[in-house]
Amino acid sequence: MDRDEQYIKLAIDMAKTTVGQTSPNPSVGAVVVKDNEVVGLGVHVKAGEAHAEINALKMAGDKAKNATIYVTLEPCSHYGKTPPCAQAIIDAGMKRVVIASDDPNPKVAGRGIKMLENAGIEVATGVLREQADSLNANFFHFIETGEPYVYLKTAMTLDGKIATSSGESQWITGENARNDGHQYRRRCDAILVGVQTVINDDPKLTTRMEGNGKNPVRIILDNHLRTPLSSQLIQNDEAPTWIITSSRVSPHQLKAYRSKDHVEVISLKSPAIKIPEVLRYLGEKNITSLLVEGGGTIADAFVRAGKVSELVAYIAPKLLGGKDALTPVEGKGFEQLKQALHLRIHSTEMVGEDIKVTAIPKGR
Ligand SMILES: Nc1c(/N=C/[C@H](O)[C@H](O)[C@H](O)COP(=O)(O)O)[nH]c(=O)[nH]c1=O
Numbered sequence: 001m002d003r004d005e006q007y008i009k010l011a012i013d014m015a016k017t018t019v020g021q022t023s024p025n026p027s028v029g030a031v032v033v034k035d036n037e038v039v040g041l042g043v044h045v046k047a048g049e050a051h052a053e054i055n056a057l058k059m060a061g062d063k064a065k066n067a068t069i070y071v072t073l074e075p076c077s078h079y080g081k082t083p084p085c086a087q088a089i090i091d092a093g094m095k096r097v098v099i100a101s102d103d104p105n106p107k108v109a110g111r112g113i114k115m116l117e118n119a120g121i122e123v124a125t126g127v128l129r130e131q132a133d134s135l136n137a138n139f140f141h142f143i144e145t146g147e148p149y150v151y152l153k154t155a156m157t158l159d160g161k162i163a164t165s166s167g168e169s170q171w172i173t174g175e176n177a178r179n180d181g182h183q184y185r186r187r188c189d190a191i192l193v194g195v196q197t198v199i200n201d202d203p204k205l206t207t208r209m210e211g212n213g214k215n216p217v218r219i220i221l222d223n224h225l226r227t228p229l230s231s232q233l234i235q236n237d238e239a240p241t242w243i244i245t246s247s248r249v250s251p252h253q254l255k256a257y258r259s260k261d262h263v264e265v266i267s268l269k270s271p272a273i274k275i276p277e278v279l280r281y282l283g284e285k286n287i288t289s290l291l292v293e294g295g296g297t298i299a300d301a302f303v304r305a306g307k308v309s310e311l312v313a314y315i316a317p318k319l320l321g322g323k324d325a326l327t328p329v330e331g332k333g334f335e336q337l338k339q340a341l342h343l344r345i346h347s348t349e350m351v352g353e354d355i356k357v358t359a360i361p362k363g364r
Contacts, residue, residue, distance in 0.1 A: 020187035100132030165322035176352030186213035215239035300331025
């Protein structure tokens with residue numbers, strides 16, 4: 001690993017610590033180096049606050065002059081909530097800029113680099129690009145599609161069951177795997193379940209394990225508004241609860257949920273909920289990442305709609321059997337093998353006694 005890669009790696013590792021808290025902005029890290037000495041470090045901590053480059057330049061002060069800045073994403077060139085970073089780098093009299101990811105926004109991609117080169121600053125790009133790009137896969141997907149990046153998460157036994165035939169499901173996987181699953185709740189802007197999971201499991205869907213963290217918005221897909229008023233998602237107000245229902249529900253039914261400030265019922269215009277419509281709506285609400293926790297009917301709807309960005313499967317070394325035991329993907333399914341959703345295995349690792357597999361649909 002050469003010097004440029006070393007400093008970009010440091011910037012990426014810093015950016016990793018802010019994943020989930022900068023939404024709808026990307027997670028970015030920056031390192032300022034003068035004569036092989038680190039003189040400034042910075043991350044973007046929250047949307048609307050200073051960008052990583054600005055924080056690193058602030059720490060570097062006068063030492064930024066004729067120094068090099070290593071940044072995980074192309075410096076912005078436009079006035080957003082804060083002035084453009086490319087201009088701040090020019091004003092600081094820097095000599096060189098090393099970048100990992102290009103800006104995915106076609107409207108501004110390359111403009112920051114152009115500004116820097118026109119000011120006589122040397123620019124190197126694409127250093128550890130893949131690592132930096134995967135850090136912001138959610139953000140890049142959101143910018144390119146206007147829809148949230150969708151993690152489909154499931155927890156099953158080795159024989160593919162998510163619950164016993166009598167419906168018992170807690171717990172299939174161990175503490176470590178469930179803890180790992182909560183990191184996705186911290187990272188995602190929203191978590192989504194179907195009403196059957198609410199009825200069966202009465203989940204809280206908050207980020208509770210390993211030091212807590214930001215709670216995602218909790219979303220229930222509920223065509224006929226069957227969410228029990230007594231359920232934790234209605235009674236517990238630690239996070240917003242959005243119930244997405246169809247246009248067929250009556251004003252009387254809607255009224256029942258109005259008493260809870262943290263609950264919002266959204267009836268989409270169609271008589272039956274369609275996944276693409278849900279994702280367009282969530283994108284408009286700046287939900288950039290969505291954790292779909294099931295159950296099987298919901299998973300099937302997302303799979304058949306071709307709207308899964310990444311599968312996260314936890315597999316417990318257990319056998320449950322039972323022809324009526326629930327499986328991760330239920331619903332209508334595909335009738336022919338050639339229709340199957342093909343994925344590329346992205347990672348496999350042990351998490352406690354369980355196996356964790358992540359996989360990306362082919363062609364993404
Ligand atoms: N049943 C299992 C899971 N089950 C996940 C279901 O969504 C379940 O209803 C919620 O996890 C419950 O939410 P909360 O914990 O109350 O916030 N997920 C897992 O990772 N392992 C399992 O064994």
